[in-house]
Amino acid sequence: MAAKTFVYSFEKGDGKNKKLLGGKGANLCEMTQIGIPVPPGFVITTEACIEYLESGNKMPKGLMAQVKSHLSEVEKKTGKGFGDPKNPLLVSVRSGGALSMPGMMDTILNLGLNDETVAGLIKLTKDKRFVYDAYRRLLSLFAKIALDLDEEIFDRILEDEKKKNNAKFDTDLKADSWKSICDEYLKVIKKETKKPFPQDPMTQLQMAVEAVFRSWNVKRAVDYRRQFNITKDMAYGTAVNICTMVFGNMGDDSATGVGFTRDPGTGDNRLYGEYLINAQGEDVVAGIRTPKQFKEMRKDMPKAYRELLKLRQTLENHYREIQDFEFTIEKRKLWCLQTRNGKMNAQALVKTSNDMVNEGLISEHEAVMRIAPDALEQLLHPRLDPAAGATPLAVGIAASPGAAVGEVCFTADDAVAMAEQGHQLILVREETRPDDIHGMFAARGILTSRGGKTSHAAVVARGMGKPCVSGAENIHIDYGKKKVSMGGRQFGQGEVITIDGGTGAVYAGKVPTIEPEMTEDMLSILEMADEIRTLGVWANADTPEAAIRSRQLGAEGIGLCRTERMFNDPARLPIFQEMILADNDEDRQAAIDKLVPMQKEDFKEIFKAMAGLPVIIRLLDPPLHEFLPTIEELMVDIKRLREFTMFMSTVQELPETMKILDPKLLEYVPAMDTVIKDLSQIRSSGIDEDLLTRKEETLRKVRSLTEVNPMLGHRGVRLGISSPEIYDMQIQAILEATAECILDGVEVKPKIMIPQVCTAQELRWVHERTVRIHSEVEKRYKVKVKYFFGTMIEVVRACMRAGRLAEVAEFFSFGTNDLSQGTFSFSREDAENKFLPLYNERQILQDNPFEILDVKGVGRLIDITIEWARKTRPDIEIGICGEHGGNPRSIEFCHQVGMTYVSCSPLRVPVARLAAAHARLKEMAGDELKEALAKQL
Amino acid sequence: MAAKTFVYSFEKGDGKNKKLLGGKGANLCEMTQIGIPVPPGFVITTEACIEYLESGNKMPKGLMAQVKSHLSEVEKKTGKGFGDPKNPLLVSVRSGGALSMPGMMDTILNLGLNDETVAGLIKLTKDKRFVYDAYRRLLSLFAKIALDLDEEIFDRILEDEKKKNNAKFDTDLKADSWKSICDEYLKVIKKETKKPFPQDPMTQLQMAVEAVFRSWNVKRAVDYRRQFNITKDMAYGTAVNICTMVFGNMGDDSATGVGFTRDPGTGDNRLYGEYLINAQGEDVVAGIRTPKQFKEMRKDMPKAYRELLKLRQTLENHYREIQDFEFTIEKRKLWCLQTRNGKMNAQALVKTSNDMVNEGLISEHEAVMRIAPDALEQLLHPRLDPAAGATPLAVGIAASPGAAVGEVCFTADDAVAMAEQGHQLILVREETRPDDIHGMFAARGILTSRGGKTSHAAVVARGMGKPCVSGAENIHIDYGKKKVSMGGRQFGQGEVITIDGGTGAVYAGKVPTIEPEMTEDMLSILEMADEIRTLGVWANADTPEAAIRSRQLGAEGIGLCRTERMFNDPARLPIFQEMILADNDEDRQAAIDKLVPMQKEDFKEIFKAMAGLPVIIRLLDPPLHEFLPTIEELMVDIKRLREFTMFMSTVQELPETMKILDPKLLEYVPAMDTVIKDLSQIRSSGIDEDLLTRKEETLRKVRSLTEVNPMLGHRGVRLGISSPEIYDMQIQAILEATAECILDGVEVKPKIMIPQVCTAQELRWVHERTVRIHSEVEKRYKVKVKYFFGTMIEVVRACMRAGRLAEVAEFFSFGTNDLSQGTFSFSREDAENKFLPLYNERQILQDNPFEILDVKGVGRLIDITIEWARKTRPDIEIGICGEHGGNPRSIEFCHQVGMTYVSCSPLRVPVARLAAAHARLKEMAGDELKEALAKQL
Secondary structure: OOOOOOEEEOOOOOOOOHHHHHHHHHHHHHHHHOOOOOOOEEEEOHHHHHHHHHOOOOOOOOHHHHHHHHHHHHHHHHOOEOOOOOOEOOEEEEEEEOOOOOOOOOEEEEEOOOHHHHHHHHHHHOOHHHHHHHHHHHHHHHHHHOOOOOHHHHHHHHHHHHHHOOOOOHHHOOHHHHHHHHHHHHHHHHHHHOOOOOOOHHHHHHHHHHHHHHHOOOHHHHHHHHHOOOOOOOOOOEEEEEEEOOOOOOOOOOEEEEEEOOOOOOOOOOOEEEEEEOOOOHHHHOOOOOOEEHHHHHHHOHHHHHHHHHHHHHHHHHHOOOEEEEEEEEOOEEEEEEEEEOOOOHHHHHHHHHHHHHOOOOOHHHHHHHOOHHHHHHHOOOEEOHHHOOOOOEEOEEEEOOEEEEEEEOOHHHHHHHHHOOOOEEEEEOOOOHHHHHHHHHOOEEEEOOOOOOOHHHHHHHHHOOOEEEOOOOOEEEOOOOEEEEOOEEEEOOOEEEEEOOOOEEEEOOOOEEOOOOOHHHHHHHHHHHHHOOOEEEEEOOOHHHHHHHHHOOOOOEEEEEOHHHHOOOOOHHHHHHHHHOOOHHHHHHHHHHHHHHHHHHHHHHHHHOOOOEEEEEOOOOOHHHHOOOHHHHHHHHHHHHHHHHHHHHHHHHHHHHHHHOHHHHHHHHHHHHHHHHHHHHHHOOOOHHHHHHHHHHHHHHHHHOOOOHHHOOOOHHHHHHOHHHHHHHHHHHHHHHHHHHHOOOOOEEEEEEOOOOOHHHHHHHHHHHHHHHHHHHHHHOOOOOOEEEEEEOOHHHHHOHHHHHHHOOEEEEOHHHHHHHHHOOOHHHHHHOOHHHHHHOOOOOOOOOOOOOHHHHHHHHHHHHHHHHHHOOOOEEEEOOHHHHOHHHHHHHHHOOOOEEEEOHHHHHHHHHHHHHHHHHHOOHHHHHHHHHHHO | OOOOOOEEEOOOOOOOOHHHHHHHHHHHHHHHHOOOOOOOEEEEOHHHHHHHHHOOOOOOOOHHHHHHHHHHHHHHHHOOEOOOOOOEOOEEEEEEEOOOOOOOOOEEEEEOOOHHHHHHHHHHHOOHHHHHHHHHHHHHHHHHHOOOOOHHHHHHHHHHHHHHOOOOOHHHOOHHHHHHHHHHHHHHHHHHHOOOOOOOHHHHHHHHHHHHHHHOOOHHHHHHHHHOOOOOOOOOOEEEEEEEOOOOOOOOOOEEEEEEOOOOOOOOOOOEEEEEEOOOOHHHHOOOOOOEEHHHHHHHOHHHHHHHHHHHHHHHHHHOOOEEEEEEEEOOEEEEEEEEEOOOOHHHHHHHHHHHHHOOOOOHHHHHHHOOHHHHHHHHOOEEOHHHOOOOOEEOEEEEOOEEEEEEEOOHHHHHHHHHOOOOEEEEEOOOOHHHHHHHHHOOEEEEOOOOOOOHHHHHHHHHOOOEEEOOOOOEEEOOOOEEEEOOEEEEOOOEEEEEOOOOEEEEOOOOEEOOOOOHHHHHHHHHHHHHOOOEEEEEOOOHHHHHHHHHOOOOOEEEEEOHHHHOOOOOHHHHHHHHHOOOHHHHHHHHHHHHHHHHHHHHHHHHHOOOOEEEEEOOOOOHHHHOOOHHHHHHHHHHHHHHHHHHHHHHHHHHHHHHHOHHHHHHHHHHHHHHHHHHHHHHOOOOHHHHHHHHHHHHHHHHHOOOOHHHOOOOHHHHHHOHHHHHHHHHHHHHHHHHHHHOOOOOEEEEEEOOOOOHHHHHHHHHHHHHHHHHHHHHHOOOOOOEEEEEEOOHHHHHOHHHHHHHOOEEEEOHHHHHHHHHOOOHHHHHHOOHHHHHHOOOOOOOOOOOOOHHHHHHHHHHHHHHHHHHOOOOEEEEOOHHHHOHHHHHHHHHOOOOEEEEOHHHHHHHHHHHHHHHHHHOOHHHHHHHHHHHO
16 A cells, blocks of 8 residues: 655645645645745645644654655755755744644744754855854754753843843854854753754754644644634644745845735735845744835845735735735845735725725625624724824834723733723733733733734734734833833833824823724725625614614614613603602603603604614613612612701701800801801702602612512513503604604604513504504594514513414514523623633633524524514514624524524624625525626626 | 204203203203103203394394293193283293303293282282292392392392391291382382383293393303303303292292202212202302201101102212202102202312212213312311310301411402402401402402301302301401401401311411321322323422322422522531632531531432432522522621620720729729620620621622522522532432442432533533542442433523433423523512513413413423434433422323423322323323223223
8 A cells, every 4th residue: 555645845735725735835835836936845744743643643654754755856956965064955844734823833944954064054155154043043943842942041042142242133143152052052952851952854854843743732722723713624733844944144135024915904005014134034023123114125135126026916816815925035036935815904904805806806705705794893993083182102013003992911811810800901012922812812902012013913913903013112111010111101000001003102091082984995895795695784773873873884774772771861861760650640641741752852863864764663671670779879868868957957956056055156146047048048959858758759669679680570561561651652752753754754664662572462462552552643643654563582482482473573673682691591790790701611601692692592592483483474574683683603693594684783784794795605505606706707 | 944943942952062051951951851850941042142142132033932932832831821820830040051150140030920920829829928929039130130220229128128027037028028029129120220020921031031141241250251261162152041930938848959969078978958948049049048957858858858869869870970959849849950060179079089980980080080180289288286276266167178277358359459468368258149259269268157058158169179167157247347256356357367167167366287198089089090190290309208298199209309408407507608608628628528428318318218219309509699698687797796896895995994084983893894704705605706707708708699680690500510519519419328328228219400501511511520429439339329310401591402411411300480480581589579460460471370381482492392302312201390390281281292200399299190190081082082981891
């Protein structure tokens, strides 16, 4: 039996097979095969890695033989020999899984150097400094990755040498320094591992490959995969890329850099990136030296710059996505070392996607699919208000756009701890490393004092869509004291700052923000999405302002207008309380008569804002006690009022008392009288015994309304049935508003929705009253008033009775917040504070079911409900108005189960439009999709 | 087309067709046809009534013609003429629907009398007194029923006449009095209706028939049908029975009475009933005169008595059920006027059913079906403790057995109002009437000062299974003052009395009660039920005592053993609190180590009580705060402790203070020292600053555990996962108890049940720990320990995930209390106090879903759950342990959906056994049932 193929040369490997060759390896093959200058090399497959790991870290049989054979090929292509002191071949060894995991990569450079080849290479290049620099890089990387030694030891040796030589940068060190560093490194390795550094290049290579294999299971990689839910079928094992070394540090005609084919911060269609002259790749990425912009290269190295422009064109035409590539210029010759799809912030992603459609590079479907729906929301989040005129304390590099306000914090662990306590924070670090990832997840924004736009902090923050200011060199961090100083001020942990990732500015305190506008690019992408999607997108809006905003953002209706917020208005709350507290029908009716016109005006404004579009108005939902002060508040008030009353009577008796005590005191009486008069005015302004009585009555009422489990209490339709005057008033206001709008020539589609319904009889009960009020309104206004009548589905029993409810209801709207509570028997308020975090940690629940719809439980219930409802009323309109309506994964589910629309908060409307298009595209089967694409291209 | 047949003679009517002829009519036909002496007559069908009512009260075409024709037949049979003054035929007109509705009946007697026939009849009978008495009965009944006049007017005229003549009883009045009463009645009728009393007998008859038709829709009839859920397909319309009058009031050789073929109070196989000499039927039923027992008839009218014994035999042999019949003796000749199945209390029903099986009269299936399961429970309710030696204040007739304790109340409306406020009450009336039915439903027992065993109060109370003492003539009721006096004492509304319906005794206050034993008859019936049923019956029992009682009552296992009650034991609560409050693992473990042996002993005792039978133990369910004092309690304690501490320090400084104030006070110091020493002892006995600190810590903990919606909070398995030491302790105790029982030679079937589960992952999490603990216990005890692992299904999501849960769970137990709360989103505590009564009143919900399983909603969920669970694990054991497990209607549902068993409170076990048999019998299709019956007979 022929041995399995574990190794592919860049000329042979299948550039599409990322699962086998890893993303980086596949791209090296692909680039080689489309004629991009890639240094010769080959890839060891992920299968080899899996076999290694699953056999308990044993090298697969035949693997090293295949490696040797491919190495010979490379020797032939380069004319160099691996371990040959005369013309030594040096190679890099890099990991690379199927999915890009920034910072997770392990790289060893300059493999093949040993005491002999070092000597040979010095002879060959006549550059002792370069060769020892290369050797020390090999030694430290090999020590860290293959020998598992602490890199701090090596850093310290380097720093000591720099101090000794008064060198600021690595480049300031001379050849002898590098040589002595190498000697120190070799000593350390021998001391720590009890073995000398392996001089045999082949041993070096095998150890390096094994180390890369093992790196798949290091903690930070495992954490990253868990964080992003990367399962085995998405990526399993890492490939190993072995590539001929090229050197950007062979003098001032050499350089190394990273580039994007377009600007990943703005999306502008121009080459973007940075380079360092006389440096090796990781010097750029690590952010230790601040690199130069490309525009300088046009002057510095015009030929290489032209080659770079050509490379950019080749890459984009081939990949049809923005590429993030690494290159090295070795003595004026450009080599491309790696390419991958560029991570961009949302704005850039939207712009480039739209541009590429216009350039004919990609289809509309591709453009739409390319943008993660959630990404859109960051574009709609507030940005700093220029009118605030805030003066920055420091300015760094604008590494990831958006503004963030938060408390300063200095370590990833602190960030996590503070975030868990509900704080919003800015992670402040000199530079970030892969170990800091959990802290970056926890933070609202990242501020670093070192590193450029391609530093770890910048790349990761852009991937996360979080604002980042990097390389703010004029800030000074003292980790020990947990202080950062800038612009002459000091900030300790917990003090608030604001960063603007779009300008790089850092401000003290909280800077005010303003609402963003939708860009042309976003509008264009959303129009594409609208063409594709079949699911409606409506908004939850309780006020005319919110309705207008929703419509601007593309809402096709209002799926939930909560009427309780109207009663919480400070001008109305007292009247609503009057209604609740009335102890006879007359008083109650008087309060209601005041409320009807107010409600009506609200509805009219909303109807006008949504002219021509449906508006679902939910009748009162919360229990009445929510509109009254709490027991505690009332008890405090009553105590104060009692004291005041006692004080007042004492004061009023004072003159009399004074007279009795001593007639001489009488001369003070006129002054006292003034005081008493003042106090009486206070009394007449409402603080009197009546108020006390009223407060005491309110307290009694509040006590009688108190519930053990208010979430499952006397609310929604239950209240509508026990206090029918409230619903009657609301129905009347809605229908009168409709009539008046019709008379004003406005097209209105009002829909009356009943909350907390659990039996068809409840619905019928309210419906009968609605019919009666409707006919009265039609008579009074002499106009035909069309309305719809429907129900929330937020109680489990309503799901079970869907068929019967659909007999009465013309539409259903899933209230998945309450429905999830009922299905799980979780009280959200309690669960999120008590056991949900633990459930997530112990892997009992993957997601918070109040954020992401629980498809397996609640979803199953929804599925059954829709099926039963449609049996009764095939054309029933079914939507969702819980928070899940704005969550892309949940929206996909809503599309799959055949809902008519989702309704979400106004800002989520664009997200939902895009997510609905995604859901539709994912659903298209092979042929259907091809056909749709064919039509577009 | 031939006219529809609306009228059937007693000789022709189909005695089985109660729907058409009504229960009473069908029986009159049946009795006539089996040779029982029934006065000639005929029945107008319910169809005629329906046609009348549905046509807007128009007499169906041809009906009166058919009536006339049948009347001629009767004239022929009796040799009398309707309206013929020479020998007038008098008839009664009675309503009678398909179902017996006691007290709902309208009857008019002596129809056919008018001024002329009265004169003729006097001539014929030579008994003016009798004839005018008959006439006044016709007049008052006709006025009330056919003319809708207030009977009070007529009663008043009668009472006035009695007063005038110094008559105590009606029988004391002479002919002239009756005549003048008739004259007054005729005048009143003319005055009130503006028309004279119709002299034409045919007009009388038609008006009477129409009145009976209309009586179907009077309020009390409609109420009764609603109360008992009598739907149109069960009974619709009333038939009208027209029957030749026979007279029990034609002198001392005439009588009237009611009888039962066996004693409806005890079930004894002997003729039972009462009669009144020289009286008409309603005199007995109305309870106005206290009648004589049958044993007296043996002497008074030996021939009639023999005929009565023969009648009893004929009736029972034919009907094969206890009959409740009315009869009249007219000049020594016995006529049977009506028969129906006798209402009995549970004890009598059980005894007669068992007896009839033994007598070969009925099959076992019939006996079982005959007994409403709920009826059994009253037999198991406590009865008065003879050892209490209470002395009755009054003794009446033992009209319906059982003891009842309650607050006195005097009107049906008060009874309803008080019951709604949660009071238990005894309705005290001179006599009850159909208008009092709602009050009788609300009361725990009924006490009347008039009427016998067949009075309205007695009959209705027996039907309801409520204790009743009737005819307690030595009690005196003052409705105006709402007082009853007896035995020299007075009781106002709300004061407590006790009645014993088994002895007729009435006691002041609450008399202690004792547990009843099962009778042989009940055991026999339950054995029959066990033969039939396929559904298991288990019990909910938390203590060894309850387990023993359950087993005695026939439980085949324990379906729910709640462990939280074990921690609420006063000796253990402090240790459990220690565990909750422990702020380190060591202290927590110390508390746990104390709890394990306690739990283990509990389990061992229960296992031994249930040896050989399964015992399901539910791990801890309630949230931890339920085991701690409330915030309010703690705040009061803390306030007191602070005051005490302050007081103590003041006291201890006193001697010093005294010295400073005045050296002379020093002589008091020794006395003070004694006081201080005493107080110090109090301090050292636990009331010290430490206690204050502990209370304050507890308060902090309680505050941190407080939840907004505790019902949906941190409890059940959620607690089991967040505080795994609790479940570990319980699992260990269960498995160690099992091991120790096995070593003691006891057969144990322990089942560990997890509450509040909503995901399979929760179950797996606990299961893994169980497996580990199990293997430790097996190792430690060196014995094979078999156990089962299962879950409560009480969270809706668990239903949706039934298939996955069944992968881990070997059994399911539906916790329908919580499941109903989750399905309805009703908090039981809140709902039952707030909106559920209103929901019932407004017909939104027929039943309280926490008492009777909501088949349409919760039931549908259960149905789906079972289907999905059985797909995964076909043999999964599924039961119910919510309160519904003891409700017969709910048990029928459990049988239908294929549960393995129901589990209910011990006292409900017999009820459940019988209900399970009913469910099985109802399910048997025609042939299957016939076959089963054939095997028995």
